């Protein structure tokens with residue numbers, strides 16, 4: 385069984401695979417103080433409700449928070465007796481290398497997204513991920529990550545408004561009935577919702593113009609469905625894109641005799 389771990393700045397998702405078969409996934413808040421023992425107790429408790437026995441013999445990690453990796457490595461070695469592949473480290477091979485400025489450390493989640501999306505949709509893609517940040521990852525004809533766009537995430541923007549403006553409450557993102565809000569909450573919801581619709585639409589348009597070719601837009605992340613309500617922004621929405629990419633990268637390394 386393969387354990388895939390996707391650590392974002394806000395949440396960490398664990399998923400279990402038996403070959404190509406997905407078995408289960410669980411989500412925990414990202415906290416670099418969490419120890420290997422804590423992860424294991426948590427995993428063991430959750431596995432009790434499942435129909436399979438946890439028998440991990442391989443692990444792969446993508447982490448946008450470097451400090452978390454240490455304890456995840458300890459988890460893999462102590463409890464599963466495996467050395468994990470860590471995306472972005474030199475000993476983790478990618479099917480195609482990213483083409484970016486020398487010295488750039490691309491977020492591993494973005495690299496993984498491009499691998500997952502290229503496998504399912506082929507060349508010339510824009511992958512939009514609504515996580516802590518809203519990212520756009522551009523996939524070239526050969527599947528390479530060739531750059532993109534990083535914007536503040538939806539929940540981060542809402543939090544920033546609340547933190548920075550004494551009279552603005554914390555608001556949950558939702559699609560407002562009207563653009564013109566007639567109360568504070570509705571005004572904020574409108575600003576965020578229509579602001580992000582405009583942001584995604586505008587960025588996608590500019591990327592397409594710069595690339596001067598047809599490109600499909602693939603959306604992932606918890607908030608993707610919210611922004612897909614009748615606006616035709618996306619060609620596909622995939623909630624498991626990062627996990628799919630992680631499994632493919634693991635399989636690729638195995639095929640190449642690595643790890």
Ligand SMILES: Nc1ncnc2c1ncn2[C@@H]1O[C@H](COP(=O)(O)OP(=O)(O)OP(=O)(O)O)[C@@H](O)[C@H]1O
Nearest residue numbers: 392393394395514515516517556557604605606607
């Ligand atoms: N309508 C909604 N309003 C607010 N949050 C939502 C809504 N729908 C889903 N979410 C949140 O989206 C999150 C799932 O998003 P995702 O895993 O893509 O990114 P993240 O965990 O927020 O960020 P990161 O991956 O950077 O840590 C969950 O925490 C979920 O609570």
Ligand SMILES: CC(C)(CO)[C@@H](O)C(=O)NCCC(=O)O
Nearest residue numbers: 448489490491492493494517534
């Ligand atoms: C942009 C985020 C925060 C999105 O999770 C992550 O991919 C990251 O920390 N990236 C590093 C910089 C880069 O991707 O160019």
Ligand SMILES: [K+]
Nearest residue numbers: 392493515626
């Ligand atoms: K994510």
